[in-house]
Amino acid sequence: MEKNGEKYYITDVDLDASSIYCHHDLMGELLIPTHSHEKDQFLYTEGGIVYVTTELRNYFLPARHFIWIPAGVKHSIHPSSEDVIMRNLYFPKEKGDIAFYKSEGIYPVNDILLQMIMFTNRWNGDLRKGSRNYTIAKAIKAILPEICHNILPLSLPYPKDDRLIKIIEYIDSHIDEYLLFSELSAKFGFTERSLHRLFQKDMGMSFIQYFTVRRMLRAIELLLEQRLPINEVAQAVGYTSTPTFSNTFNKVLGQRPSDYLNKLEILRKV
Incomplete structure (x- = not known):
């Protein structure tokens, strides 16, 4: 209109x-x-x-x-x-x-x-x-x-520090890999302690919190748009173990990937 x-x-x-x-x-x-x-x-x-x-x-x-x-x-x-x-x-x-x-x-x-x-x-x-x-x-x-008792963590803050912006861009482009914090720190010239402080100060969360939520958001995208099997979605966001991926998804979304997909099927029939 x-x-x-x-x-x-x-x-x-x-x-x-x-x-x-x-x-x-x-x-x-x-x-x-x-x-x-x-x-x-x-x-x-x-x-x-x-x-x-x-x-x-x-x-x-x-x-x-x-x-x-x-x-x-x-x-x-x-x-x-x-x-x-x-x-x-x-x-x-x-x-x-x-x-x-x-x-x-x-x-x-x-x-x-x-x-x-x-x-x-x-x-x-x-x-x-x-x-x-x-x-x-x-x-x-x-x-x-x-x-509605719990706000779901389906959001991420914007980095403000230019150094962290580059790191976030790198994380997003390597979402299918298991990134070690020690290796990430070294790659961008930080000690683990200094990079941890930067994440907390600029983003209000730790690296592992950011990386976990970012992987789950990508997983939802794959489930919704590409209809990939759950084991392939797990691999695409850097998990070698499907049960570990499922457990993490459940902690973030409050339901397992299989339950989420079943509800989408019900939604399509409404």
Whole structure:
């Protein structure tokens, strides 16, 4: 939806401050530039991977998950394909909103929430107070803190130090290898202690934390886009042991790769 060349997320979302704004559509573009809303955004996607970039982090939004973006948070959206379907609900801020609604994060979508989202499939535009659709959408917002207890670590911070930027680029291009921290440190002229301190200071996490999450994000990409068998995905992200890969995936995502794939099959039948 466009008005004079502008997109709905610029012209329409905040036009009525009291409404819940709903938008379902194909992405139709490979970049939604940086913008913000006066309303909180619930974003669920189908058909591919979506990267959501805020000022502090780069989020990875796979199938069967949603991201909550609080009002005022500047963000851009980068889908893996123009054919990705976005399902958006934009909620007005309320005085009684609890802490859950004030923090950005990615959460899994369970069966109940999925059915509620799909019920809104044919809605688009402003949902006015007092309407049946407004009440249903409000129920979706209300249920989130009850079923979403843990933010998933499907995001990584941006490095700011030029030295660390080069190291991160190297890690990303060698994701299929098992990188030893000692060898990485030596390669870039650091002692292990000094590189550990740089990771903690600049990224707020250790090398092993960063490398583990980055490998799991790549694994999800391979599972979603290339439909590789789990043992091949494990090898592609540097694991020689499929059980070790499965255990790590479970620690990060809260489910094993096989369970994740089974849920994707269920999603495709909805």
